Amino acid sequence: MQPTSKPHNPNFSSGPCAKRPGYDVSALTLDTLGRSHRSAVGKKALGLACSETARILGLPEGYRVAVVPGSDTGAIEMAMWSMLGARGVDVLEWESFSAGWVTDIVKQLKLPLVNVLKADYGDITDFAPVNFDNDVVFVWNGTTSGVKVPDGDWIPAHRAGLTICDATSAVFAMEMPWDKLDVVTYSWQKVLGGEGGHGMLILSPRAVERIEAYNPAWPLPKVFRMKSGGKLIEGLFKGETINTPSMLCVADYLDALKWAESIGGVQGTIARSEANLKVIEDFVEANDWISFLSKSKATRSNTSVCLTVKASEDQVKKMAKLLEAESVAYDIGAYKDAPAGLRIWCGATVEQSDLQALMPWLAWAYGQVTQSVSA
Structure with a gap:
Protein backbone atom coordinates (compact mmCIF):
# COMPACT_ATOMS: atom_id res chain seq x y z
CA MET A 1 0.00 0.00 0.00
CA GLN A 2 1.17 3.51 -0.78
CA PRO A 3 1.81 5.39 2.49
CA THR A 4 -0.37 8.38 3.24
CA SER A 5 2.01 10.36 5.44
CA LYS A 6 4.90 12.21 3.79
CA PRO A 7 8.00 13.90 5.21
CA HIS A 8 7.35 17.54 6.01
CA ASN A 9 10.69 18.36 4.39
CA PRO A 10 11.66 15.98 1.54
CA ASN A 11 15.17 17.46 1.16
CA PHE A 12 17.60 14.62 1.86
CA SER A 13 20.36 15.73 -0.49
CA SER A 14 23.96 15.23 0.63
CA GLY A 15 24.89 18.73 -0.47
CA PRO A 16 23.61 21.34 -0.45
CA CYS A 17 21.80 19.86 2.53
CA ALA A 18 18.49 20.68 4.17
CA LYS A 19 18.19 24.02 5.93
CA ARG A 20 17.81 23.95 9.69
CA PRO A 21 14.33 23.36 11.17
CA GLY A 22 12.34 26.58 11.30
CA TYR A 23 14.64 28.33 8.84
CA ASP A 24 13.34 31.64 7.52
CA VAL A 25 15.55 33.68 5.24
CA SER A 26 13.72 36.87 6.28
CA ALA A 27 15.00 36.37 9.83
CA LEU A 28 18.67 36.67 8.83
CA THR A 29 20.68 39.68 9.98
CA LEU A 30 21.22 41.43 6.66
CA ASP A 31 22.91 44.71 7.61
CA THR A 32 25.97 43.56 5.64
CA LEU A 33 24.18 43.36 2.30
CA GLY A 34 25.34 46.00 -0.13
CA ARG A 35 28.31 46.79 2.10
CA SER A 36 31.96 46.08 1.40
CA HIS A 37 33.31 42.94 3.03
CA ARG A 38 36.19 45.20 4.08
CA SER A 39 33.89 47.63 5.90
CA ALA A 40 33.69 47.51 9.67
CA VAL A 41 30.35 45.70 9.58
CA GLY A 42 31.60 43.27 6.91
CA LYS A 43 34.79 42.46 8.78
CA LYS A 44 32.83 41.97 11.99
CA ALA A 45 30.51 39.41 10.40
CA LEU A 46 33.37 37.52 8.75
CA GLY A 47 35.40 37.67 11.95
CA LEU A 48 32.46 36.17 13.83
CA ALA A 49 32.26 33.36 11.28
CA CYS A 50 35.83 32.48 12.28
CA SER A 51 35.72 33.10 16.03
CA GLU A 52 32.27 31.59 16.65
CA THR A 53 33.27 28.50 14.69
CA ALA A 54 36.33 28.07 16.91
CA ARG A 55 34.33 28.65 20.09
CA ILE A 56 31.40 26.37 19.31
CA LEU A 57 33.65 23.58 18.02
CA GLY A 58 35.86 23.92 21.09
CA LEU A 59 39.11 24.18 19.12
CA PRO A 60 42.37 24.03 21.08
CA GLU A 61 44.24 27.21 21.94
CA GLY A 62 46.27 28.47 19.02
CA TYR A 63 44.13 26.90 16.27
CA ARG A 64 43.13 29.36 13.55
CA VAL A 65 39.98 29.45 11.41
CA ALA A 66 39.57 31.16 8.03
CA VAL A 67 36.84 31.59 5.44
CA VAL A 68 38.34 30.72 2.04
CA PRO A 69 37.12 30.49 -1.57
CA GLY A 70 35.85 27.43 -3.36
CA SER A 71 33.93 25.47 -0.71
CA ASP A 72 35.63 22.45 0.90
CA THR A 73 37.41 21.72 -2.38
CA GLY A 74 39.05 25.13 -2.35
CA ALA A 75 40.06 24.74 1.29
CA ILE A 76 41.69 21.32 0.90
CA GLU A 77 43.42 22.32 -2.34
CA MET A 78 44.72 25.46 -0.63
CA ALA A 79 46.20 23.33 2.13
CA MET A 80 47.75 20.72 -0.15
CA TRP A 81 49.30 23.18 -2.60
CA SER A 82 50.69 25.32 0.25
CA MET A 83 52.07 22.60 2.55
CA LEU A 84 52.76 19.36 0.71
CA GLY A 85 56.20 18.61 -0.71
CA ALA A 86 58.21 19.29 2.42
CA ARG A 87 58.31 15.53 3.14
CA GLY A 88 56.77 12.33 1.84
CA VAL A 89 52.98 11.89 1.71
CA ASP A 90 50.68 9.05 2.71
CA VAL A 91 47.25 9.55 1.17
CA LEU A 92 44.25 7.39 2.09
CA GLU A 93 41.64 6.59 -0.54
CA TRP A 94 38.31 4.82 -0.13
CA GLU A 95 35.76 6.88 -2.06
CA SER A 96 35.38 9.50 -4.81
CA PHE A 97 36.66 12.65 -3.15
CA SER A 98 39.65 11.00 -1.53
CA ALA A 99 40.44 9.56 -4.97
CA GLY A 100 40.39 13.13 -6.25
CA TRP A 101 43.00 14.19 -3.69
CA VAL A 102 45.18 11.27 -4.82
CA THR A 103 44.95 12.54 -8.38
CA ASP A 104 45.93 16.06 -7.34
CA ILE A 105 48.90 14.85 -5.30
CA VAL A 106 50.19 12.36 -7.87
CA LYS A 107 49.28 13.93 -11.22
CA GLN A 108 49.03 17.67 -10.53
CA LEU A 109 51.57 18.33 -7.80
CA LYS A 110 53.57 15.32 -9.06
CA LEU A 111 55.18 14.69 -5.70
CA PRO A 112 57.91 12.04 -5.85
CA LEU A 113 57.40 10.32 -2.47
CA VAL A 114 53.75 9.31 -2.28
CA ASN A 115 52.26 6.21 -0.67
CA VAL A 116 48.63 5.58 -1.66
CA LEU A 117 46.66 3.36 0.75
CA LYS A 118 43.48 2.30 -1.00
CA ALA A 119 40.27 0.47 -0.11
CA ASP A 120 37.13 -0.29 -2.12
CA TYR A 121 33.75 1.36 -1.55
CA GLY A 122 32.25 0.09 1.70
CA ASP A 123 35.65 -0.55 3.26
CA ILE A 124 38.21 1.76 4.84
CA THR A 125 41.96 1.65 4.47
CA ASP A 126 44.11 -0.19 7.00
CA PHE A 127 45.60 2.46 9.30
CA ALA A 128 48.45 0.28 10.57
CA PRO A 129 50.84 0.98 7.64
CA VAL A 130 50.38 4.77 7.77
CA ASN A 131 53.77 6.46 8.14
CA PHE A 132 53.43 9.56 10.31
CA ASP A 133 56.94 10.68 9.43
CA ASN A 134 55.14 11.66 6.24
CA ASP A 135 52.28 14.11 5.83
CA VAL A 136 48.98 12.20 5.88
CA VAL A 137 46.00 13.27 3.74
CA PHE A 138 42.57 11.70 4.29
CA VAL A 139 38.84 12.32 4.48
CA TRP A 140 37.16 11.85 7.85
CA ASN A 141 33.83 10.86 6.33
CA GLY A 142 33.53 9.40 2.86
CA THR A 143 30.54 11.36 1.63
CA THR A 144 30.11 9.14 -1.44
CA SER A 145 30.62 5.80 0.33
CA GLY A 146 28.97 6.28 3.72
CA VAL A 147 32.19 5.18 5.43
CA LYS A 148 33.75 7.24 8.21
CA VAL A 149 36.89 7.12 10.32
CA PRO A 150 35.77 5.49 13.59
CA ASP A 151 38.07 7.49 15.88
CA GLY A 152 41.47 9.16 16.12
CA ASP A 153 43.22 6.43 18.09
CA TRP A 154 45.35 5.49 15.05
CA ILE A 155 46.90 8.98 14.91
CA PRO A 156 49.88 9.42 17.28
CA ALA A 157 50.02 12.49 19.47
CA HIS A 158 53.66 12.96 18.50
CA ARG A 159 54.29 12.85 14.77
CA ALA A 160 56.76 14.40 12.37
CA GLY A 161 54.35 14.99 9.49
CA LEU A 162 51.10 16.91 9.31
CA THR A 163 47.63 15.37 9.29
CA ILE A 164 45.50 17.04 6.62
CA CYS A 165 41.84 16.09 6.94
CA ASP A 166 38.94 16.79 4.59
CA ALA A 167 36.06 16.67 7.07
CA THR A 168 33.33 18.43 5.14
CA SER A 169 30.53 15.98 6.04
CA ALA A 170 31.92 15.25 9.51
CA VAL A 171 32.43 18.58 11.29
CA PHE A 172 29.48 19.28 13.63
CA ALA A 173 28.28 15.66 13.24
CA MET A 174 31.15 13.52 14.51
CA GLU A 175 33.65 13.67 17.36
CA MET A 176 36.87 15.20 16.02
CA PRO A 177 40.18 14.72 17.89
CA TRP A 178 41.33 18.26 17.18
CA ASP A 179 44.71 17.89 18.86
CA LYS A 180 45.56 15.13 16.36
CA LEU A 181 44.47 17.11 13.30
CA ASP A 182 46.74 19.79 11.87
CA VAL A 183 44.58 20.89 8.96
CA VAL A 184 40.80 20.44 8.78
CA THR A 185 38.54 21.64 5.99
CA TYR A 186 34.77 21.70 5.60
CA SER A 187 32.01 23.66 3.89
CA TRP A 188 28.91 25.45 5.11
CA GLN A 189 26.41 23.52 3.01
CA LYS A 190 26.85 20.20 4.78
CA VAL A 191 25.99 19.54 8.45
CA LEU A 192 24.76 23.07 9.21
CA GLY A 193 22.77 23.37 5.98
CA GLY A 194 24.46 26.60 4.91
CA GLU A 195 25.01 27.93 1.42
CA GLY A 196 27.69 26.83 -1.07
CA GLY A 197 30.83 28.45 -2.41
CA HIS A 198 32.76 29.06 0.79
CA GLY A 199 35.19 26.79 2.59
CA MET A 200 36.44 26.71 6.16
CA LEU A 201 40.13 26.13 6.82
CA ILE A 202 41.30 25.20 10.33
CA LEU A 203 45.04 25.21 11.08
CA SER A 204 46.96 23.95 14.09
CA PRO A 205 50.12 25.75 15.25
CA ARG A 206 52.14 22.98 13.58
CA ALA A 207 50.46 23.73 10.26
CA VAL A 208 51.26 27.43 10.66
CA GLU A 209 54.91 26.54 11.29
CA ARG A 210 54.96 24.55 8.04
CA ILE A 211 53.45 27.41 6.04
CA GLU A 212 55.99 29.90 7.34
CA ALA A 213 59.03 27.63 7.02
CA TYR A 214 58.28 25.98 3.67
CA ASN A 215 58.19 27.45 0.18
CA PRO A 216 56.67 25.12 -2.45
CA ALA A 217 58.57 24.64 -5.70
CA TRP A 218 55.49 25.55 -7.74
CA PRO A 219 53.75 28.92 -8.13
CA LEU A 220 50.69 29.49 -5.96
CA PRO A 221 47.56 31.18 -7.31
CA LYS A 222 46.41 34.20 -5.33
CA VAL A 223 43.46 32.32 -3.84
CA PHE A 224 45.89 29.81 -2.27
CA ARG A 225 48.35 32.25 -0.72
CA MET A 226 48.35 32.33 3.07
CA LYS A 227 51.60 34.15 3.81
CA SER A 228 53.40 37.34 2.93
CA GLY A 229 57.03 38.16 3.61
CA GLY A 230 57.50 34.65 5.03
CA LYS A 231 54.79 35.10 7.68
CA LEU A 232 51.21 33.89 7.91
CA ILE A 233 48.68 36.53 6.91
CA GLU A 234 46.93 36.72 10.27
CA GLY A 235 44.13 38.89 8.92
CA LEU A 236 42.89 35.96 6.87
CA PHE A 237 41.99 34.26 10.16
CA LYS A 238 40.13 37.31 11.44
CA GLY A 239 37.73 37.73 8.56
CA GLU A 240 39.91 39.51 6.00
CA THR A 241 39.14 37.15 3.14
CA ILE A 242 41.32 36.67 0.07
CA ASN A 243 38.52 37.55 -2.34
CA THR A 244 34.97 38.85 -2.10
CA PRO A 245 32.61 36.48 -0.24
CA SER A 246 28.83 36.47 -0.39
CA MET A 247 27.72 38.44 2.66
CA LEU A 248 24.28 36.83 2.33
CA CYS A 249 25.93 33.41 2.70
CA VAL A 250 27.90 34.70 5.68
CA ALA A 251 24.69 35.86 7.37
CA ASP A 252 23.16 32.46 6.65
CA TYR A 253 26.16 30.67 8.22
CA LEU A 254 26.03 32.84 11.34
CA ASP A 255 22.34 31.96 11.67
CA ALA A 256 23.23 28.25 11.40
CA LEU A 257 25.90 28.61 14.11
CA LYS A 258 23.37 30.26 16.43
CA TRP A 259 20.95 27.41 15.83
CA ALA A 260 23.65 24.82 16.54
CA GLU A 261 24.45 26.49 19.84
CA SER A 262 20.74 26.69 20.73
CA ILE A 263 20.38 22.89 20.53
CA GLY A 264 23.43 22.16 22.68
Whole structure:
Protein backbone atom coordinates (compact mmCIF):
# COMPACT_ATOMS: atom_id res chain seq x y z
CA MET A 1 0.00 0.00 0.00
CA GLN A 2 1.17 3.51 -0.78
CA PRO A 3 1.81 5.39 2.49
CA THR A 4 -0.37 8.38 3.24
CA SER A 5 2.01 10.36 5.44
CA LYS A 6 4.90 12.21 3.79
CA PRO A 7 8.00 13.90 5.21
CA HIS A 8 7.35 17.54 6.01
CA ASN A 9 10.69 18.36 4.39
CA PRO A 10 11.66 15.98 1.54
CA ASN A 11 15.17 17.46 1.16
CA PHE A 12 17.60 14.62 1.86
CA SER A 13 20.36 15.73 -0.49
CA SER A 14 23.96 15.23 0.63
CA GLY A 15 24.89 18.73 -0.47
CA PRO A 16 23.61 21.34 -0.45
CA CYS A 17 21.80 19.86 2.53
CA ALA A 18 18.49 20.68 4.17
CA LYS A 19 18.19 24.02 5.93
CA ARG A 20 17.81 23.95 9.69
CA PRO A 21 14.33 23.36 11.17
CA GLY A 22 12.34 26.58 11.30
CA TYR A 23 14.64 28.33 8.84
CA ASP A 24 13.34 31.64 7.52
CA VAL A 25 15.55 33.68 5.24
CA SER A 26 13.72 36.87 6.28
CA ALA A 27 15.00 36.37 9.83
CA LEU A 28 18.67 36.67 8.83
CA THR A 29 20.68 39.68 9.98
CA LEU A 30 21.22 41.43 6.66
CA ASP A 31 22.91 44.71 7.61
CA THR A 32 25.97 43.56 5.64
CA LEU A 33 24.18 43.36 2.30
CA GLY A 34 25.34 46.00 -0.13
CA ARG A 35 28.31 46.79 2.10
CA SER A 36 31.96 46.08 1.40
CA HIS A 37 33.31 42.94 3.03
CA ARG A 38 36.19 45.20 4.08
CA SER A 39 33.89 47.63 5.90
CA ALA A 40 33.69 47.51 9.67
CA VAL A 41 30.35 45.70 9.58
CA GLY A 42 31.60 43.27 6.91
CA LYS A 43 34.79 42.46 8.78
CA LYS A 44 32.83 41.97 11.99
CA ALA A 45 30.51 39.41 10.40
CA LEU A 46 33.37 37.52 8.75
CA GLY A 47 35.40 37.67 11.95
CA LEU A 48 32.46 36.17 13.83
CA ALA A 49 32.26 33.36 11.28
CA CYS A 50 35.83 32.48 12.28
CA SER A 51 35.72 33.10 16.03
CA GLU A 52 32.27 31.59 16.65
CA THR A 53 33.27 28.50 14.69
CA ALA A 54 36.33 28.07 16.91
CA ARG A 55 34.33 28.65 20.09
CA ILE A 56 31.40 26.37 19.31
CA LEU A 57 33.65 23.58 18.02
CA GLY A 58 35.86 23.92 21.09
CA LEU A 59 39.11 24.18 19.12
CA PRO A 60 42.37 24.03 21.08
CA GLU A 61 44.24 27.21 21.94
CA GLY A 62 46.27 28.47 19.02
CA TYR A 63 44.13 26.90 16.27
CA ARG A 64 43.13 29.36 13.55
CA VAL A 65 39.98 29.45 11.41
CA ALA A 66 39.57 31.16 8.03
CA VAL A 67 36.84 31.59 5.44
CA VAL A 68 38.34 30.72 2.04
CA PRO A 69 37.12 30.49 -1.57
CA GLY A 70 35.85 27.43 -3.36
CA SER A 71 33.93 25.47 -0.71
CA ASP A 72 35.63 22.45 0.90
CA THR A 73 37.41 21.72 -2.38
CA GLY A 74 39.05 25.13 -2.35
CA ALA A 75 40.06 24.74 1.29
CA ILE A 76 41.69 21.32 0.90
CA GLU A 77 43.42 22.32 -2.34
CA MET A 78 44.72 25.46 -0.63
CA ALA A 79 46.20 23.33 2.13
CA MET A 80 47.75 20.72 -0.15
CA TRP A 81 49.30 23.18 -2.60
CA SER A 82 50.69 25.32 0.25
CA MET A 83 52.07 22.60 2.55
CA LEU A 84 52.76 19.36 0.71
CA GLY A 85 56.20 18.61 -0.71
CA ALA A 86 58.21 19.29 2.42
CA ARG A 87 58.31 15.53 3.14
CA GLY A 88 56.77 12.33 1.84
CA VAL A 89 52.98 11.89 1.71
CA ASP A 90 50.68 9.05 2.71
CA VAL A 91 47.25 9.55 1.17
CA LEU A 92 44.25 7.39 2.09
CA GLU A 93 41.64 6.59 -0.54
CA TRP A 94 38.31 4.82 -0.13
CA GLU A 95 35.76 6.88 -2.06
CA SER A 96 35.38 9.50 -4.81
CA PHE A 97 36.66 12.65 -3.15
CA SER A 98 39.65 11.00 -1.53
CA ALA A 99 40.44 9.56 -4.97
CA GLY A 100 40.39 13.13 -6.25
CA TRP A 101 43.00 14.19 -3.69
CA VAL A 102 45.18 11.27 -4.82
CA THR A 103 44.95 12.54 -8.38
CA ASP A 104 45.93 16.06 -7.34
CA ILE A 105 48.90 14.85 -5.30
CA VAL A 106 50.19 12.36 -7.87
CA LYS A 107 49.28 13.93 -11.22
CA GLN A 108 49.03 17.67 -10.53
CA LEU A 109 51.57 18.33 -7.80
CA LYS A 110 53.57 15.32 -9.06
CA LEU A 111 55.18 14.69 -5.70
CA PRO A 112 57.91 12.04 -5.85
CA LEU A 113 57.40 10.32 -2.47
CA VAL A 114 53.75 9.31 -2.28
CA ASN A 115 52.26 6.21 -0.67
CA VAL A 116 48.63 5.58 -1.66
CA LEU A 117 46.66 3.36 0.75
CA LYS A 118 43.48 2.30 -1.00
CA ALA A 119 40.27 0.47 -0.11
CA ASP A 120 37.13 -0.29 -2.12
CA TYR A 121 33.75 1.36 -1.55
CA GLY A 122 32.25 0.09 1.70
CA ASP A 123 35.65 -0.55 3.26
CA ILE A 124 38.21 1.76 4.84
CA THR A 125 41.96 1.65 4.47
CA ASP A 126 44.11 -0.19 7.00
CA PHE A 127 45.60 2.46 9.30
CA ALA A 128 48.45 0.28 10.57
CA PRO A 129 50.84 0.98 7.64
CA VAL A 130 50.38 4.77 7.77
CA ASN A 131 53.77 6.46 8.14
CA PHE A 132 53.43 9.56 10.31
CA ASP A 133 56.94 10.68 9.43
CA ASN A 134 55.14 11.66 6.24
CA ASP A 135 52.28 14.11 5.83
CA VAL A 136 48.98 12.20 5.88
CA VAL A 137 46.00 13.27 3.74
CA PHE A 138 42.57 11.70 4.29
CA VAL A 139 38.84 12.32 4.48
CA TRP A 140 37.16 11.85 7.85
CA ASN A 141 33.83 10.86 6.33
CA GLY A 142 33.53 9.40 2.86
CA THR A 143 30.54 11.36 1.63
CA THR A 144 30.11 9.14 -1.44
CA SER A 145 30.62 5.80 0.33
CA GLY A 146 28.97 6.28 3.72
CA VAL A 147 32.19 5.18 5.43
CA LYS A 148 33.75 7.24 8.21
CA VAL A 149 36.89 7.12 10.32
CA PRO A 150 35.77 5.49 13.59
CA ASP A 151 38.07 7.49 15.88
CA GLY A 152 41.47 9.16 16.12
CA ASP A 153 43.22 6.43 18.09
CA TRP A 154 45.35 5.49 15.05
CA ILE A 155 46.90 8.98 14.91
CA PRO A 156 49.88 9.42 17.28
CA ALA A 157 50.02 12.49 19.47
CA HIS A 158 53.66 12.96 18.50
CA ARG A 159 54.29 12.85 14.77
CA ALA A 160 56.76 14.40 12.37
CA GLY A 161 54.35 14.99 9.49
CA LEU A 162 51.10 16.91 9.31
CA THR A 163 47.63 15.37 9.29
CA ILE A 164 45.50 17.04 6.62
CA CYS A 165 41.84 16.09 6.94
CA ASP A 166 38.94 16.79 4.59
CA ALA A 167 36.06 16.67 7.07
CA THR A 168 33.33 18.43 5.14
CA SER A 169 30.53 15.98 6.04
CA ALA A 170 31.92 15.25 9.51
CA VAL A 171 32.43 18.58 11.29
CA PHE A 172 29.48 19.28 13.63
CA ALA A 173 28.28 15.66 13.24
CA MET A 174 31.15 13.52 14.51
CA GLU A 175 33.65 13.67 17.36
CA MET A 176 36.87 15.20 16.02
CA PRO A 177 40.18 14.72 17.89
CA TRP A 178 41.33 18.26 17.18
CA ASP A 179 44.71 17.89 18.86
CA LYS A 180 45.56 15.13 16.36
CA LEU A 181 44.47 17.11 13.30
CA ASP A 182 46.74 19.79 11.87
CA VAL A 183 44.58 20.89 8.96
CA VAL A 184 40.80 20.44 8.78
CA THR A 185 38.54 21.64 5.99
CA TYR A 186 34.77 21.70 5.60
CA SER A 187 32.01 23.66 3.89
CA TRP A 188 28.91 25.45 5.11
CA GLN A 189 26.41 23.52 3.01
CA LYS A 190 26.85 20.20 4.78
CA VAL A 191 25.99 19.54 8.45
CA LEU A 192 24.76 23.07 9.21
CA GLY A 193 22.77 23.37 5.98
CA GLY A 194 24.46 26.60 4.91
CA GLU A 195 25.01 27.93 1.42
CA GLY A 196 27.69 26.83 -1.07
CA GLY A 197 30.83 28.45 -2.41
CA HIS A 198 32.76 29.06 0.79
CA GLY A 199 35.19 26.79 2.59
CA MET A 200 36.44 26.71 6.16
CA LEU A 201 40.13 26.13 6.82
CA ILE A 202 41.30 25.20 10.33
CA LEU A 203 45.04 25.21 11.08
CA SER A 204 46.96 23.95 14.09
CA PRO A 205 50.12 25.75 15.25
CA ARG A 206 52.14 22.98 13.58
CA ALA A 207 50.46 23.73 10.26
CA VAL A 208 51.26 27.43 10.66
CA GLU A 209 54.91 26.54 11.29
CA ARG A 210 54.96 24.55 8.04
CA ILE A 211 53.45 27.41 6.04
CA GLU A 212 55.99 29.90 7.34
CA ALA A 213 59.03 27.63 7.02
CA TYR A 214 58.28 25.98 3.67
CA ASN A 215 58.19 27.45 0.18
CA PRO A 216 56.67 25.12 -2.45
CA ALA A 217 58.57 24.64 -5.70
CA TRP A 218 55.49 25.55 -7.74
CA PRO A 219 53.75 28.92 -8.13
CA LEU A 220 50.69 29.49 -5.96
CA PRO A 221 47.56 31.18 -7.31
CA LYS A 222 46.41 34.20 -5.33
CA VAL A 223 43.46 32.32 -3.84
CA PHE A 224 45.89 29.81 -2.27
CA ARG A 225 48.35 32.25 -0.72
CA MET A 226 48.35 32.33 3.07
CA LYS A 227 51.60 34.15 3.81
CA SER A 228 53.40 37.34 2.93
CA GLY A 229 57.03 38.16 3.61
CA GLY A 230 57.50 34.65 5.03
CA LYS A 231 54.79 35.10 7.68
CA LEU A 232 51.21 33.89 7.91
CA ILE A 233 48.68 36.53 6.91
CA GLU A 234 46.93 36.72 10.27
CA GLY A 235 44.13 38.89 8.92
CA LEU A 236 42.89 35.96 6.87
CA PHE A 237 41.99 34.26 10.16
CA LYS A 238 40.13 37.31 11.44
CA GLY A 239 37.73 37.73 8.56
CA GLU A 240 39.91 39.51 6.00
CA THR A 241 39.14 37.15 3.14
CA ILE A 242 41.32 36.67 0.07
CA ASN A 243 38.52 37.55 -2.34
CA THR A 244 34.97 38.85 -2.10
CA PRO A 245 32.61 36.48 -0.24
CA SER A 246 28.83 36.47 -0.39
CA MET A 247 27.72 38.44 2.66
CA LEU A 248 24.28 36.83 2.33
CA CYS A 249 25.93 33.41 2.70
CA VAL A 250 27.90 34.70 5.68
CA ALA A 251 24.69 35.86 7.37
CA ASP A 252 23.16 32.46 6.65
CA TYR A 253 26.16 30.67 8.22
CA LEU A 254 26.03 32.84 11.34
CA ASP A 255 22.34 31.96 11.67
CA ALA A 256 23.23 28.25 11.40
CA LEU A 257 25.90 28.61 14.11
CA LYS A 258 23.37 30.26 16.43
CA TRP A 259 20.95 27.41 15.83
CA ALA A 260 23.65 24.82 16.54
CA GLU A 261 24.45 26.49 19.84
CA SER A 262 20.74 26.69 20.73
CA ILE A 263 20.38 22.89 20.53
CA GLY A 264 23.43 22.16 22.68
CA GLY A 265 26.35 22.97 20.41
CA VAL A 266 28.41 20.20 18.85
CA GLN A 267 27.05 17.54 21.21
CA GLY A 268 23.54 18.55 20.22
CA THR A 269 24.21 18.39 16.48
CA ILE A 270 25.99 15.05 16.86
CA ALA A 271 23.09 13.62 18.86
CA ARG A 272 20.55 14.66 16.22
CA SER A 273 22.61 13.09 13.45
CA GLU A 274 23.09 9.83 15.35
CA ALA A 275 19.37 9.66 16.17
CA ASN A 276 18.62 10.10 12.47
CA LEU A 277 20.95 7.24 11.56
CA LYS A 278 19.16 5.02 14.10
CA VAL A 279 15.91 5.41 12.15
CA ILE A 280 17.55 3.96 9.05
CA GLU A 281 19.39 1.29 11.04
CA ASP A 282 16.08 0.03 12.44
CA PHE A 283 14.55 -0.01 8.97
CA VAL A 284 17.48 -1.89 7.42
CA GLU A 285 17.41 -4.45 10.23
CA ALA A 286 13.73 -5.12 9.51
CA ASN A 287 14.10 -5.42 5.72
CA ASP A 288 16.43 -7.89 4.03
CA TRP A 289 16.30 -6.19 0.63
CA ILE A 290 18.27 -3.13 1.75
CA SER A 291 21.73 -2.88 3.34
CA PHE A 292 24.39 -0.37 4.28
CA LEU A 293 27.23 0.08 1.79
CA SER A 294 29.59 0.38 4.76
CA LYS A 295 30.67 -3.12 5.72
CA SER A 296 31.32 -2.28 9.38
CA LYS A 297 29.01 -0.63 11.89
CA ALA A 298 32.05 1.08 13.45
CA THR A 299 32.73 2.92 10.18
CA ARG A 300 29.08 3.58 9.26
CA SER A 301 28.51 7.24 8.52
CA ASN A 302 25.82 9.10 10.44
CA THR A 303 25.56 11.87 7.84
CA SER A 304 25.84 10.59 4.25
CA VAL A 305 24.12 7.25 4.72
CA CYS A 306 24.77 5.08 1.67
CA LEU A 307 22.54 2.07 1.03
CA THR A 308 22.54 -0.82 -1.41
CA VAL A 309 19.35 -2.46 -2.67
CA LYS A 310 18.65 -5.97 -3.97
CA ALA A 311 17.67 -4.65 -7.38
CA SER A 312 19.27 -3.72 -10.66
CA GLU A 313 20.91 -0.34 -11.17
CA ASP A 314 18.01 0.72 -13.36
CA GLN A 315 15.48 -0.32 -10.73
CA VAL A 316 17.28 1.64 -8.02
CA LYS A 317 17.25 4.73 -10.23
CA LYS A 318 13.53 4.22 -10.80
CA MET A 319 13.02 4.07 -7.02
CA ALA A 320 14.68 7.46 -6.60
CA LYS A 321 12.60 8.93 -9.43
CA LEU A 322 9.38 7.56 -7.96
CA LEU A 323 10.13 9.10 -4.58
CA GLU A 324 10.93 12.44 -6.17
CA ALA A 325 7.78 12.34 -8.28
CA GLU A 326 5.75 11.80 -5.10
CA SER A 327 7.57 14.75 -3.41
CA VAL A 328 8.76 12.35 -0.73
CA ALA A 329 12.55 12.47 -1.15
CA TYR A 330 14.68 14.62 -3.41
CA ASP A 331 18.23 13.90 -4.63
CA ILE A 332 18.82 10.57 -2.88
CA GLY A 333 20.45 8.65 -5.71
CA ALA A 334 23.99 7.38 -5.12
CA TYR A 335 26.89 9.62 -6.15
CA LYS A 336 27.78 9.24 -9.84
CA ASP A 337 31.08 7.41 -9.16
CA ALA A 338 29.71 5.21 -6.37
CA PRO A 339 28.02 1.79 -6.62
CA ALA A 340 24.32 1.94 -7.48
CA GLY A 341 22.17 2.64 -4.47
CA LEU A 342 20.53 5.32 -2.37
CA ARG A 343 22.21 8.05 -0.33
CA ILE A 344 20.15 9.71 2.40
CA TRP A 345 21.52 12.68 4.33
CA CYS A 346 21.07 12.31 8.08
CA GLY A 347 22.88 15.42 9.30
CA ALA A 348 21.66 17.59 12.15
CA THR A 349 19.32 19.76 10.06
CA VAL A 350 17.19 16.76 9.09
CA GLU A 351 14.24 16.04 11.38
CA GLN A 352 13.97 12.52 12.78
CA SER A 353 10.23 12.56 12.09
CA ASP A 354 10.88 13.18 8.39
CA LEU A 355 13.10 10.12 8.18
CA GLN A 356 10.49 8.06 10.02
CA ALA A 357 7.93 9.17 7.45
CA LEU A 358 10.30 8.34 4.59
CA MET A 359 11.02 4.73 5.52
CA PRO A 360 7.61 3.26 4.49
CA TRP A 361 7.98 5.08 1.18
CA LEU A 362 11.28 3.31 0.53
CA ALA A 363 9.49 -0.02 0.94
CA TRP A 364 6.65 1.15 -1.33
CA ALA A 365 9.05 2.30 -4.06
CA TYR A 366 10.97 -0.97 -3.87
CA GLY A 367 7.75 -2.89 -4.24
CA GLN A 368 6.75 -0.81 -7.25
CA VAL A 369 9.97 -1.39 -9.22
CA THR A 370 10.33 -5.08 -8.35
CA GLN A 371 6.67 -6.02 -8.87
CA SER A 372 6.66 -4.38 -12.29
CA VAL A 373 9.46 -6.76 -13.35
CA SER A 374 7.89 -9.91 -11.87
CA ALA A 375 4.54 -9.04 -13.40
